[in-house]
Structure formats: C-alpha cells, structure tokens
Amino acid sequence: MSEGKSDISGWLVRRASWHLWVVLVAVLGAGAARVARARPDGGMDNAIVVRAARTWLAGGSPYDDPHFLYLPGAVLAAAPQALLPLTALRVLVPVAVTGCLVAGWACALRHHGVGLRSRLAVLGLVGPAVGFAPFAHLVLLANWTATAVVALPLALLLAGRGRWLAAGVVLGAAVALKPLLAPMALLFVLARRWRALGVMIAVPALASTAAALLLPDPAGFFTRTLPFLLHGDDGFVRLYEASPAAVLPRLGMPGALAEGIALLVAAGGILAAHRRWRRADPGPLRLAETAAALMLSALLVSRPSYDHYLLVVLPLLLAGLPYMSSVTRSPWFWLALVPQLPALTWPYLEPAQRRAFKDALTLCTLAVTLGLHCCRMPRKPRIPGSFVAQRREQRAPTGDAAF
Structure with a gap:
C-alpha cells in the first residue's frame, strides 16, 4: 500500500500516532463504563x-x-450468561459489545486492505463513537x-479471498443467533455460489432444529415470534421502528x-445491488x-428495523473511504449521517419516541445514495497520450484506489 499520496486518502492510511490510540481507548472505555x-x-x-x-x-x-425475537439457538448461546451474577x-x-464493534471494524478494514494501525x-471508531448516535445506542442496549x-x-473478508464456504458458515452462524443477515443469501445467489448458499441455510436450520428439540415449546418461534415480526403489532416497539412501512403511517x-x-424502494435497492455486482470491477468495493x-x-x-441496524453496513462503507470510487466520496453519504449527530436537536423530534423519523431519514437517504451509486456507469478510460490526461495523472491518484 502506498502512503505517498498527498490527498486525504494518503493521510488516512498512514500510521496513527500514539496520541490517537489514547483517544480511542478513552472514548471506547468511557462508553462501556457509562x-x-x-x-x-x-x-x-x-x-x-x-x-x-x-x-x-x-x-x-x-x-x-x-419481546424475545430470536431463533432457538440464541437460548443456548445465552445460557452461560444466565449462570453469571448480575x-x-x-x-x-x-x-463484549464494544469488542464486537471493534472486531467488525477491523474485519472491514482488512477487507479493504487498510492497515489496522492506520489513522x-x-x-x-472514534468518529462513530462520539458522532453517530446508533453506536452509543447499541452499546447501551x-x-x-x-x-x-x-x-x-468477516464473511466478506473470507469471500474476497475466495473462501466462500467459510463465509457461508460465518453468515449461517450469525443467522442462527439473530436472523438479521438472512438477506445475505442473495449475495450468494448473485455470485452463483450455490454450495456456500446451502451451507448458509443449513447451519441455522440444523442449529435451530437441534436447539428447538430442547425447548418445551419447539415451534414457539413460528407460532409466536414470526407472526409478531410479520405484523409488528407491538405499539411500544412500533414507536422506534425506522422503516418507511412503520414511519409513514405515523x-x-x-x-x-x-x-x-417500502417494497418498491426495496426492490429498487435489490436491482441496484444486482447492477453493482454485474459491473464486476476488481477490488473489494x-x-x-x-x-x-x-x-x-x-x-x-x-x-422491526432499528437505528443500530445501520452499524451492520456503515463500517463496510466507511472502510472504503480511501478508494476514489467509493460511495463515501459522495456528499450525500455524509449528509445522511447528520440526523444522527448526538448533539443535534431537531424541532418537534425531541422525545425519544419520535427519533424514528430521524432514523428513517438516514436509512432512506443512505439507501438511495448507495443505490444510485451502484447504478452509475463506470468512467470511460482516458485517451492514451492525452495532454489533459497526463496533467490529471500528475495531480490526482490513479486507478480505483488512492493507495
């Protein structure tokens, strides 16, 4: 990785001083201690x-x-905690939650080839911890x-290195604990990695079946939890949901x-993802x-759809910041995060039950920004020997990455 670039990308990928590490430890430690x-x-x-x-x-x-909305495997996974004192x-x-956030960020950096000792x-981590409200919410909850x-x-890091079966195991294990990453099955469909898709489906299916047999109500997830998830009929929970399907009726x-x-916009997002995958440009983006x-x-x-769900995708996008063609180079990406500034108070949205409007704005803006970014046509290559192209090459980084 070249650290000689003079723009912000080169500055970001250079090694961080010990002062920054002290700030990071202080910020994360203070959040966990609070x-x-x-x-x-x-x-x-x-x-x-x-x-x-x-x-x-x-x-x-x-x-x-x-309010227990998890698959049966989560019960067994939480059993060791049940034996510990408060x-x-x-x-x-x-x-542990802070450690998960750090580990996820580290995997996102390695997927993009960014050094773990870089600025x-x-x-x-410091930026989201102090300037992105869902970060603190996730640790608090x-x-x-x-x-x-x-x-x-972690799954994308493995897939980027050609280990698709291992990626399927990781995603399947995560789904067994919480079905949030179930949409990633479509990634295997786009990549036509059918064996990895089978592994991703088999892992939570086998784990949930085995765990369900140990419960007095083996079908409880399907008879109680699944109807709740499909209808969202809890008045208290609905106040914090960020999806348009929950916010617009309010x-x-x-x-x-x-x-x-919401379905139309989501369908558009899936088509945009398909378009992005078919572009097939090299690199981790x-x-x-x-x-x-x-x-x-x-x-x-x-x-439901809560604000802290955004932390599943945000590290992946932020870690691509050094790349010139990353969506993070769009001003709309950063404008989408403005409603989540902890110190920013919006008129009429002061009560916690109304923050879902801000969360929906961030979610929709991010989705539209990324969708348009995925659908854009790649830039045409410059004409060899062009004087203008030569001058641009002298002033700006070349290629897809800025390092």
Missing part, C-alpha cells in the same frame, strides 16, 4: 435474551416473553445486532400504501457495496 454504571443488567436487549435462557433453565418456554454481566456485556483505523456487525465484514399515510412504497445495498434494501421493509 453503560456498566447505568445498566445493572448490562443492557436491556441482552437482558431479554438472558431472561429467556433463565426461563428455559427453569423449565419454561423462552417464547412466553413476546455484577459480572453489567461489566462484561458492554465490554483511518482509529478515526473510524447490548442488542445482539453486535454479532451481525462482526459476521458480515404521518397519516394508510398502512397498505406505506408498505407498498464490489463485495462491500453489493452487500450493503442488499442489507439496506432489507431494512427498508424489515419489521
């Missing part, structure tokens, strides 16, 4: 899964809790979305029309942008 002090259970969402595991260990059905959980859980490696934040960039639009609009487009399309129609 949650440890404020949440005796380590985080509300993780506590729901741990409570379900305790119910199962006591002989009950974890699906008696309507004093241990309040410290270990926020540290981008540090600033790519300790939602199992953190597992998807690690799994997706503005007076009929529910059927809102769902139709193809995998990252196709996967991000598929995930954002799914979040447009997902019920």
